[in-house]
Amino acid sequence: MKYKYNSIKKSLHPNESWFNVLILKYIxxxxxxxxxxxxxxxxxxxxxxxxxxxxxxxxxxxxxxxxLGGILYLLSYIFDAIDGKVARITQKGKAYGSxxxxxxxxxxxxxxxxxxxxxxxxxxxxxxxxxxxxIFLGLVxxxxxxxxxxxxxxxxxxxxxxxxxxxxxxxxxxxDKKGLIKSPISLPELFLFYLIISPQLKIEKYSIIVxxxxxxxxxxxxxxxxxxxxxxx
Numbered sequence: 101m102k103y104k105y106n107s108i109k110k111s112l113h114p115n116e117s118w119f120n121v122l123i124l125k126y127i128x129x130x131x132x133x134x135x136x137x138x139x140x141x142x143x144x145x146x147x148x149x150x151x152x153x154x155x156x157x158x159x160x161x162x163x164x165x166x167x168l169g170g171i172l173y174l175l176s177y178i179f180d181a182i183d184g185k186v187a188r189i190t191q192k193g194k195a196y197g198s199x200x201x202x203x204x205x206x207x208x209x210x211x212x213x214x215x216x217x218x219x220x221x222x223x224x225x226x227x228x229x230x231x232x233x234x235i236f237l238g239l240v241x242x243x244x245x246x247x248x249x250x251x252x253x254x255x256x257x258x259x260x261x262x263x264x265x266x267x268x269x270x271x272x273x274x275x276d277k278k279g280l281i282k283s284p285i286s287l288p289e290l291f292l293f294y295l296i297i298s299p300q301l302k303i304e305k306y307s308i309i310v311x312x313x314x315x316x317x318x319x320x321x322x323x324x325x326x327x328x329x330x331x332x333x
Contacts, residue, residue, distance in 0.1 A: 154208030
C-alpha cells in the first residue's frame with residue numbers, strides 16, 4: 101500500500117472547523133485513503149466533482165426538491181473537504197488548485213444560496229429572502245477579502261511568529277493539538293446549517309438573519325485588528 105492510513109490522518113489542516121475534525125473526518129479520511137491508493141483522481145478533479153454536485157444541488161433547490169438539494173450540497177462539501185488532503189498527501193497541489201478550490205466554493209455558495217432564496221419565494225411569495233441573501237453574500241465576500249488582507253499583512257510583517265511566542269491558554273493548546281480553529285461555531289458550520297438544515301425546516305429567513313449578524317460581528321472584529329495595528333505604530 102503506497103499511503104498508509106496513519107499518514108492520511110495527518111492530512112487534516114492544522115486549523116479546521118470542529119465539524120470537519122470531530123464528525124466529518126470519519127467520512128473524509130476513508131475516502132482520501134481509497135482515492136490516493138486506488139484511483140488516479142487529481143485534487144483538481146476532486147474539486148470539479150464538488151462543483152458538479154454543487155450545481156446539481158442548486159438546480160434541485162431551484163426546482164423545489166429541498167431534500168435532494170441538501171444531500172447533494174453535503175456531498176459537494178465532503179469532496180471540497182478532501183481535495184486539499186489529497187493534494188497534501190500526494191504532493192500534487194498546485195497554486196492553480198488553491199485558486200480553483202476557492203473559486204468553486206464561491207460559485208457553489210452564490211448559486212445554492214440564491215436557489216434557496218428563490219425556492220423560499222416560490223412557496224411563500226415573499227421576496228425578502230432574496231434581498232437578505234444579497235446582503236449575506238456581500239458580507240461573505242467583504243469578510244473574506246478582509247481576512248485575506250489581514251493574513252497577507254501578518255505574513256509580510258512576520259507577526260505570526262510574534263503571536264506564536266505569546267503564552268496560550270489550555271483551551272488554545274487543546275485546539276492546536278486537535279487541529280481545531282478556536283471558535284466552536286465558524287462559517288462552515290453556519291453555512292452547512294443555512295444551506296442544508298434551514299430549507300428542510302423552512303426557517304431560511306431566520307437562519308440568514310443570524311448569519312448576517314454573525315458576519316457583521318466578524319467584520320467588526322477584523323477592523324479591530326487594523327485599529328490595533330494603527331495604534332501600535
